[in-house]
Amino acid sequence: MITRADAIIVGGGIHGCSTALHLCLRGLRPVLIEKDYAGRHASGVNAGGVRQLARHIAEIPLSIRSMDIWENIGDLLDDDCDFDNHGQVLVAENEEELDACRDRVAELNRHGFTHEELISAAELRRLVPAVAETCPGGIVSRRDGVANPARTTTAFRRKAGRLGATVREGVAATNIRQENGLWRVDAGGETFEAPILVNAAGAWAGRIAADLGEPVPMKAVAPMLMITSRVPDFIKPVVILRGRKLSFKQFRNGTVLIGGGHLGTPYPETNETVLDWAKLHESAETVFALFAVMRNATIVRAWAGIEARMEDDLPVVSRSSKHEGLYHQFGFSLHGFQLGPGTGAVMAEMITTGKTNTPINDLAIDRFTGRSAV
Numbered sequence: 199m200i201t202r203a204d205a206i207i208v209g210g211g212i213h214g215c216s217t218a219l220h221l222c223l224r225g226l227r228p229v230l231i232e233k234d235y236a237g238r239h240a241s242g243v244n245a246g247g248v249r250q251l252a253r254h255i256a257e258i259p260l261s262i263r264s265m266d267i268w269e270n271i272g273d274l275l276d277d278d279c280d281f282d283n284h285g286q287v288l289v290a291e292n293e294e295e296l297d298a299c300r301d302r303v304a305e306l307n308r309h310g311f312t313h314e315e316l317i318s319a320a321e322l323r324r325l326v327p328a329v330a331e332t333c334p335g336g337i338v339s340r341r342d343g344v345a346n347p348a349r350t351t352t353a354f355r356r357k358a359g360r361l362g363a364t365v366r367e368g369v370a371a372t373n374i375r376q377e378n379g380l381w382r383v384d385a386g387g388e389t390f391e392a393p394i395l396v397n398a399a400g401a402w403a404g405r406i407a408a409d410l411g412e413p414v415p416m417k418a419v420a421p422m423l424m425i426t427s428r429v430p431d432f433i434k435p436v437v438i439l440r441g442r443k444l445s446f447k448q449f450r451n452g453t454v455l456i457g458g459g460h461l462g463t464p465y466p467e468t469n470e471t472v473l474d475w476a477k478l479h480e481s482a483e484t485v486f487a488l489f490a491v492m493r494n495a496t497i498v499r500a501w502a503g504i505e506a507r508m509e510d511d512l513p514v515v516s517r518s519s520k521h522e523g524l525y526h527q528f529g530f531s532l533h534g535f536q537l538g539p540g541t542g543a544v545m546a547e548m549i550t551t552g553k554t555n556t557p558i559n560d561l562a563i564d565r566f567t568g569r570s571a572v
C-alpha cells in the first residue's frame with residue numbers, strides 16, 4: 199500500500215524537523231523519515247551555538263531570519279530549548295587580528311549588516327573579564343547565544359508531529375524515485391508518495407543528490423567537542439578566538455564546553471566517529487593557558503558528530519536544478535544549528551508559494567553544475 203502525503207522529508211535533524219513544522223504551519227501534511235532518531239547526528243550533539251557572528255555574507259540573511267525565530271523559540275515550540283542570548287564574542291589576540299576585525303565590520307556595514315560591532319579592549323574585558331590583558335579588542339554580536347541542541351531538535355520534531363506531520367524514526371528512506379510526477383520513497387515496510395521531496399539528510403545527503411543526478415562536492419567530517427569539570431563562573435558569552443580553531447562557553451552548572459573545529463574521523467556508514475586526542479589536547483591546553491581559572495579543570499568527556507561539509511563551506515538551500523518537486527537542504531558545514539529555524543521557514547515558503555523574500559541565491563545547488571561528487 200502507498201501512503202500519500204503532501205511532502206516527504208528525508209532526515210530528522212534540525213533542518214528536516216524545522217521544515218516539517220513550517221510546512222504544517224502552512225497547512226501541509228508532510229511525512230518525516232529519519233533512519234535513526236531525530237537529533238541522533240549533528241543536530242543533537244553540536245555545541246548549541248546560536249551565532250550570527252563570523253558568517254559568510256551569503257548566509258547572513260538566512261541567519262538573521264533564524265535569529266528572529268530563536269528569540270521567540272518558546273512561542274513556536276512550546277519549549278524554551280534552554281536558549282539564552284548572552285552574545286558571542288570574537289577575541290583578537292593581537293593588533294593584526296584586530297585590524298582584520300575592523301575590516302570585517304566595515305565590509306558588513308557596506309552590505310547593510312550591523313549585527314557585528316567592533317569592540318575595544320575595555321569593552322572586551324567588560325564582556326569577558328577573564329580574558330588575557332594583552333588582547334586588544336574584538337567583535338561582539340550581542341543578540342547571539344546558545345541553546346540545547348538535542349532538546350531543540352526534539353522540540354521541533356514533537357511540535358511538527360502535534361501539528362499533523364507523520365514521523366517515522368528508525369527507518370531509512372530508500373529507493374527514492376519519481377514516478378508519474380510523484381516522489382516515492384520506501385521506509386521500512388511502507389511506501390510514501392508526495393509531489394514534494396526534501397533532501398535534508400545531513401552527511402548522507404550528498405549521496406541522495408548524486409543518485410538523483412545532482413552530484414555535489416561534499417564530504418562527511420567529524421567536528422569534536424569536549425567538556426570540563428566545573429570551574430567558578432568566569433564567562434557569560436560564547437568566546438571564539440579569531441586566530442585559532444577554538445571556541446568555548448560556560449554552562450550555568452560551571453562546566454565549560456570547548457570546541458572550535460578540530461576534526462576527528464567520521465564513519466557515516468556505521469554511525470561512528472574516532473576522536474583525535476592530540477588535537478583535543480591542543481585545544482584544552484590553549485584554553486587552560488589563556489584563562490587562569492581553568493587551570494585546575496579536568497576534561498570529563500569528549501565526542502564528535504557526523505556533519506556534511508561543502509567544498510565552499512556554504513550550505514545548499516534550494517530547489518533542484520533538475521527535478522520538479524525536489525528541494526535540497528543540506529551541507530551546513532559546521533554551522534547549521536543556528537540556521538535551522540529560519541531555513542525551515544524559507545523552505546516551507548518556497549514549497550508553498552514558489553518564492554522567498556530571504557536572499558538565498560548564492561546557496562543554490564546549481565553553483566556546482568558540472569562538478570562531480572567527492
Ligand SMILES: Cc1cc2nc3c(=O)[nH]c(=O)nc-3n(C[C@H](O)[C@H](O)[C@H](O)COP(=O)(O)OP(=O)(O)OC[C@H]3O[C@@H](n4cnc5c(N)ncnc54)[C@H](O)[C@@H]3O)c2cc1C
Pocket residue numbers: 208209210211212213214231232233234235236237238239240241242243244245246247248249369370371372398399400401402403420421422423457502503504505527528529530531532533534535536537
Ligand atoms: C560537534 C559539532 C559542533 C557543532 N557546533 C555548532 C554550533 O555551535 N552552532 C551551529 O550553528 N552549528 C554547529 N554545528 C553544525 C550543526 O550541528 C549542523 O550543521 C546541523 O545540525 C545540520 O543539521 P541537519 O539537519 O542538516 O543534519 P543532521 O543533524 O545530520 O540530520 C540529518 C539526518 O538525516 C538522517 N538521514 C540520513 N540519510 C537518511 C535516509 N536515507 N533516510 C532517513 N534518514 C536519513 C540522519 O540519520 C540524520 O539524523 C556543529 C556540528 C557538530 C558535529
